[in-house]
Amino acid sequence: MNIAVVGSGYVGTTIAACFADLGHDVTAIDIDEDIVERLNRGEASIHEPGLDELLSEHAGGRLTATTDYDAITDCDVTFLALPTPSREDGSIDASIIEGGARSVGEALSGGSEEHLVVVKSTVVPGTTEEALIPAIEDGAGEAVGERIRVGMNPEFLREGSAVTDFLEPDKVVLGASDDWSHERLESVFEPLIERAEPAVVEATVREAEMIKYANNAFLASKISLINEIGNVCKEFGIDAYRIADAIGLDDRIGEQFLRSGVGWGGSCFPKDVDALRAAAREAGYEPELLDSVVAVNDRQPERMLALLEKHVDVEGARIAVLGLSFKPGTDDIRNSRSIPAIEGLVERGADVVAYDPVATENMRELFPDVEYADSASEALSGADGTLVMTDWDEFAALGDAFEGMASPVVIDGRRIVEPSESITYEGLTW
Ligand SMILES: NC(=O)C1=CN([C@@H]2O[C@H](COP(=O)(O)OP(=O)(O)OC[C@H]3O[C@@H](n4cnc5c(N)ncnc54)[C@H](O)[C@@H]3O)[C@@H](O)[C@H]2O)C=CC1
Numbered sequence: 001m002n003i004a005v006v007g008s009g010y011v012g013t014t015i016a017a018c019f020a021d022l023g024h025d026v027t028a029i030d031i032d033e034d035i036v037e038r039l040n041r042g043e044a045s046i047h048e049p050g051l052d053e054l055l056s057e058h059a060g061g062r063l064t065a066t067t068d069y070d071a072i073t074d075c076d077v078t079f080l081a082l083p084t085p086s087r088e089d090g091s092i093d094a095s096i097i098e099g100g101a102r103s104v105g106e107a108l109s110g111g112s113e114e115h116l117v118v119v120k121s122t123v124v125p126g127t128t129e130e131a132l133i134p135a136i137e138d139g140a141g142e143a144v145g146e147r148i149r150v151g152m153n154p155e156f157l158r159e160g161s162a163v164t165d166f167l168e169p170d171k172v173v174l175g176a177s178d179d180w181s182h183e184r185l186e187s188v189f190e191p192l193i194e195r196a197e198p199a200v201v202e203a204t205v206r207e208a209e210m211i212k213y214a215n216n217a218f219l220a221s222k223i224s225l226i227n228e229i230g231n232v233c234k235e236f237g238i239d240a241y242r243i244a245d246a247i248g249l250d251d252r253i254g255e256q257f258l259r260s261g262v263g264w265g266g267s268c269f270p271k272d273v274d275a276l277r278a279a280a281r282e283a284g285y286e287p288e289l290l291d292s293v294v295a296v297n298d299r300q301p302e303r304m305l306a307l308l309e310k311h312v313d314v315e316g317a318r319i320a321v322l323g324l325s326f327k328p329g330t331d332d333i334r335n336s337r338s339i340p341a342i343e344g345l346v347e348r349g350a351d352v353v354a355y356d357p358v359a360t361e362n363m364r365e366l367f368p369d370v371e372y373a374d375s376a377s378e379a380l381s382g383a384d385g386t387l388v389m390t391d392w393d394e395f396a397a398l399g400d401a402f403e404g405m406a407s408p409v410v411i412d413g414r415r416i417v418e419p420s421e422s423i424t425y426e427g428l429t430w
């Protein structure tokens with residue numbers, strides 16, 4: 001099958017490489033010439049384990065990249081993997097994907113072959129029908145529903161494990177409004193379904209859109225709930241991880257996403273929970289529980305600072321911040337919990353020294369005046385306290401490095417540091 005993928009970011013590049021690996025002929029389209037050139041050389045512009053290997057195997061063969069939307073005319077299916085950022089008020093800004101949908105329509109105008117356009121981006125229920133289909137129609141100069149049809153196929157991959165998440169999913173959600181579109185979507189996924197045997201969910205377009213938000217809102221809520229329970233545990237001197245291990249044994253709860261601590265960040269949970277809250281409000285429903293899910297998350301970095309202040313007079317003190325990315329395995333700092341932590345330290349007059357194995361340069365753009373160390377030991381050397389913000393494996397093996405601190409106060413937001421008698425150790429929820 002000939003597939004076009006519009007947008008070559010985390011999702012677009014991953015699915016383009018994986019579709020090629022599954023045996024399809026793939027054309028990746030992006031407006032960024034540098035991204036396109038690199039893809040044609042077999043290189044990704046994002047870091048994901050296994051991605052460069054797939055690209056170097058298929059670039060120039062089953063995978064080509066271009067900035068020209070007209071390449072779509074030779075394809076059977078086009079996936080839209082374009083950004084859907086938040087507006088200031090948290091609601092979704094669909095302008096980029098609307099522009100992409102219009103360009104796809106223009107490329108298809110005047111053609112005679114049947115074509116399925118699939119929305120891969122995360123969009124609030126109703127967006128495909130109310131904004132994207134009209135944009136395609138506008139570009140194509142013909143109504144959607146006959147020659148050109150539209151489906152929705154949400155993506156559940158995680159950064160840091162994008163390739164394996166895509167190739168070994170728990171489920172594939174195929175959203176469409178007619179049998180032809182469902183069948184064409186199924187043909188795209190047939191090699192993956194045969195190989196990985198995921199559950200296949202046939203849904204309407206609106207249901208597919210909502211499944212994605214429900215999935216992310218549920219996971220973010222699960223973390224906020226265990227964080228709230230963890231905060232209560234801390235008050236009672238109970239280790240929340242022992243409680244999580246026990247409740248996770250109940251199949252109805254499940255053991256995953258029960259790691260309590262400083263909370264969730266990244267490019268999607270915050271954006272998607274906010275977009276769902278805004279869409280609910282616009283529809284006349286007050287999403288009180290989701291509001292609280294965000295409020296609990298926002299509070300966790302402050303709780304770490306309060307724990308630090310129990311042991312250290314922060315004003316004028318040298319405080320090390322270990323871990324800057326929103327989770328280990330990535331240099332992505334979008335909505336990282338380290339950001340409010342550093343802000344809080346700076347507000348209190350601390351002298352901040354930060355370290356991350358890969359995300360330093362990204363954080364330097366945001367906080368150019370903060371000092372950045374080349375290693376965790378260097379950051380800890382002479383520090384009066386440290387906040388551990390990301391669960392990088394290397395922080396589990398710091399041991400002696402804490403002895404170089406002026407006063408070894410360790411506030412752990414991720415339960416990654418091994419407590420010992422030589423340090424003053426506080427876990428956030430244990
Ligand atoms: N990053 C993730 O882990 C996941 C993201 N998603 C969703 O997938 C969508 C895409 O997200 P990412 O891949 O992270 O975005 P991204 O920001 O990494 O990549 C978007 C790409 O689109 C390109 N682009 C922008 N405007 C364009 C246009 N008019 N025509 C062609 N290319 C254009 C950009 O140059 C960039 O390469 C979003 O809706 C996101 O919520 C869904 C699941 C996981």
Ligand SMILES: O=C(O)[C@H]1O[C@H](OP(=O)(O)OP(=O)(O)OC[C@H]2O[C@@H](n3ccc(=O)[nH]c3=O)[C@H](O)[C@@H]2O)[C@H](O)[C@@H](O)[C@@H]1O
Binds near residue numbers: 157219257326
């Ligand atoms: O829509 C998206 O973009 C993606 O968002 C998340 O993926 P991602 O943001 O890459 O990362 P996660 O591994 O889910 O972690 C998100 C945040 O939650 C935190 N987290 C995760 C798990 C946990 O038990 N506790 C916890 O605090 C992490 O530290 C991180 O800050 C979802 O897991 C993906 O299914 C989804 O496709």
